[in-house]
Amino acid sequence: xxxxxxxxxxxxxxxxxxxxxxxxAIEAGEFFTLLGPSxxxxxxxxxxxxxxDVPDEGEILLDGKSLSGVPPEKRPLHxxxxxxxxxPHMTVAGNIAFPLEMAGKSALEIRRRVDETLALxxxxxxxxxxxxxxxxxxKQRVALARGLVNQPRLLLLDEPLGALDAKLRVExxxxxxxxxREVGITFIFVTHSQQEALALSHRIAVMKDxxxxxxxxxxxxxxxxxxRFVADFIGKINLIEVxxxxxxxxxxxxxxxxxxxxxxxxxxxxxxxxxxxxxxxPELIRVFxxxxxxxxxxxxxxxxxxxxxxxxxxxxxxELANGCLIEALMPNAAPGRAKFHExxxxxxxxxRHDAGVYLRN
Amino acid sequence: xxxxxxxxxxxxxxxxxxxPTIFLLVFFxxxxxxxxxxxxxxxxxxxxxxxxxxxxxxxxxxLLGDVIYLEIFARSFLVAALTTLLCIVFAYPLAWLIxxxxxxxxxxLVLLVILPFASNFLVRIYAWIMLLGPANLxxxxxxxxxxxxxxxxxxxxxxxxxxxxxxDPALLEAAQDLGAxxxxxxxxxxxxxxxxxxxSGSALVFIPVLGMFAVPELLGGTGDILIGNLIKEQFLExxxxxxxxxxxxxxxxxxxxxxxxxxxAAKRGLHGTEAVS
Numbered sequence: 001x002x003x004x005x006x007x008x009x010x011x012x013x014x015x016x017x018x019x020x021x022x023x024x025a026i027e028a029g030e031f032f033t034l035l036g037p038s039x040x041x042x043x044x045x046x047x048x049x050x051x052x053d054v055p056d057e058g059e060i061l062l063d064g065k066s067l068s069g070v071p072p073e074k075r076p077l078h079x080x081x082x083x084x085x086x087x088p089h090m091t092v093a094g095n096i097a098f099p100l101e102m103a104g105k106s107a108l109e110i111r112r113r114v115d116e117t118l119a120l121x122x123x124x125x126x127x128x129x130x131x132x133x134x135x136x137x138x139k140q141r142v143a144l145a146r147g148l149v150n151q152p153r154l155l156l157l158d159e160p161l162g163a164l165d166a167k168l169r170v171e172x173x174x175x176x177x178x179x180x181r182e183v184g185i186t187f188i189f190v191t192h193s194q195q196e197a198l199a200l201s202h203r204i205a206v207m208k209d210x211x212x213x214x215x216x217x218x219x220x221x222x223x224x225x226x227x228r229f230v231a232d233f234i235g236k237i238n239l240i241e242v243x244x245x246x247x248x249x250x251x252x253x254x255x256x257x258x259x260x261x262x263x264x265x266x267x268x269x270x271x272x273x274x275x276x277x278x279x280x281x282p283e284l285i286r287v288f289x290x291x292x293x294x295x296x297x298x299x300x301x302x303x304x305x306x307x308x309x310x311x312x313x314x315x316x317x318x319e320l321a322n323g324c325l326i327e328a329l330m331p332n333a334a335p336g337r338a339k340f341h342e343x344x345x346x347x348x349x350x351x352r353h354d355a356g357v358y359l360r361n
Numbered sequence: 362x363x364x365x366x367x368x369x370x371x372x373x374x375x376x377x378x379x380x381p382t383i384f385l386l387v388f389f390x391x392x393x394x395x396x397x398x399x400x401x402x403x404x405x406x407x408x409x410x411x412x413x414x415x416x417x418x419x420x421x422x423x424l425l426g427d428v429i430y431l432e433i434f435a436r437s438f439l440v441a442a443l444t445t446l447l448c449i450v451f452a453y454p455l456a457w458l459i460x461x462x463x464x465x466x467x468x469x470l471v472l473l474v475i476l477p478f479a480s481n482f483l484v485r486i487y488a489w490i491m492l493l494g495p496a497n498l499x500x501x502x503x504x505x506x507x508x509x510x511x512x513x514x515x516x517x518x519x520x521x522x523x524x525x526x527x528x529d530p531a532l533l534e535a536a537q538d539l540g541a542x543x544x545x546x547x548x549x550x551x552x553x554x555x556x557x558x559x560x561s562g563s564a565l566v567f568i569p570v571l572g573m574f575a576v577p578e579l580l581g582g583t584g585d586i587l588i589g590n591l592i593k594e595q596f597l598e599x600x601x602x603x604x605x606x607x608x609x610x611x612x613x614x615x616x617x618x619x620x621x622x623x624x625x626a627a628k629r630g631l632h633g634t635e636a637v638s
Binding site (some may be wrong): 050052074078086087089099103150 | 550
């Protein structure tokens, strides 16, 4: 049985349907992420799990029991707020002790658990400090410690890394993964950052306009997006409008206007004549000098229009014969050579027949 | 560096602060010194002050020699404390409700709180005479407290409202999420964070009440006179200026002592709350 089950939940605000018939089952011990652009309904779902909002339809079950009618203070789950919401008049130790005091634990146990949790988030020396004396990263750790100290069944995290600078965010991501593994508590994480979601989660639900567009493991989401939105939202991707010209078992022939045949693969039976989009990750494309030969099925000639040198990699924007711009990401992995092509170079972009995915319209 | 740049240069700082400084020197500091000095002068033959120098400690000797003055001081502090306490009790829910109401309605509600100031203070106290008279409550300690609380309530509501309005609602959600019920949320989060508001409100109520003479004079009985009445009597009726001055200085000293104690206590006990006040 799933630890948390969201069953056909719908939430309306006036005429706006913020969450539309969403069903998700989350297993114990999972690091589950709700990912989507702002306004997609992810925070509304989190607030309904916490009890600050109530579904108009459907229900949420924890351990098989419905949570409807259970006020937030009675739910065995805690939230880490985006703004941290640390109590400014309490010390770090006071903040962390708060949920234990609410649960009626003995003074001795509170002391022990607070010390343990402070050690877990590496803040032993800050027990007596007040929140306004802490840095952003330290506040973040206190908020995590406060959420974890009473060992909730579920920890909800509402964009907890949003307020940190880029470098600290990466550090905290690594800490979060280690922390979740160590405490074994189920995390439900809300974010609009696809990079954060990919790095942290066991499973991700990609949301748009109140619906779950795709629910899968990070690598599956990235390599096999279910539709155009997911493909475009997660990572960089080239989308080429195509028409299916041949389909035999696994091999798929696609025709892109003004470009020619693209060889692709798809296990599904697909009707010839169907229109869709061919999605191709930039890092799966190789860019060769136009005289170089490549033993790849898909080879299209073009001209480098722009390039973005990023140090470890270079992003090339290549204009193909039909005028469409293809982005290709090449690692600068050859010693002594910064980049392989210059703007204006005639090149050929190539990729394996199984590099991209065909998405139906 | 940036802080230094935003501060006005030496000369303009003087130009800006000079007029209020002169005003306070002439109309506050100098009169205060005159009063302080008058307390050590002799009473004149026909009241007022005796010709210079005529220095004596008679006023203070008289003041400290009669237990009635101590009693009036004690009663004044008691009335001030009770008024402050009642103002907190009445103002808190009001300020909280205003702070929690929709943003566009708050300004109107605050305006309603200060609206009574639009009519004359004495007129409003006379209104209480008409209200309390038929109920047979006029000229009692109760009437004095009612008048005091009525007159000073806005001074408690406003600082409390300003404080409560700034509270981050996420803190209450966090407390609830972590297992606190409504009662606990109030006492563990809202109330401690509102202490700076309570303190500034209390200062705005307690100190004026100590010196207030109009309310006890109009609503109180003969046994309800407070320091304010006593001081006024010395200057206007008895024409014993040295005694009046000595009483004033004693009152000022007591208030300063109390304010100092409160500031010291606040510094020790309010750590962290300044972040929201």
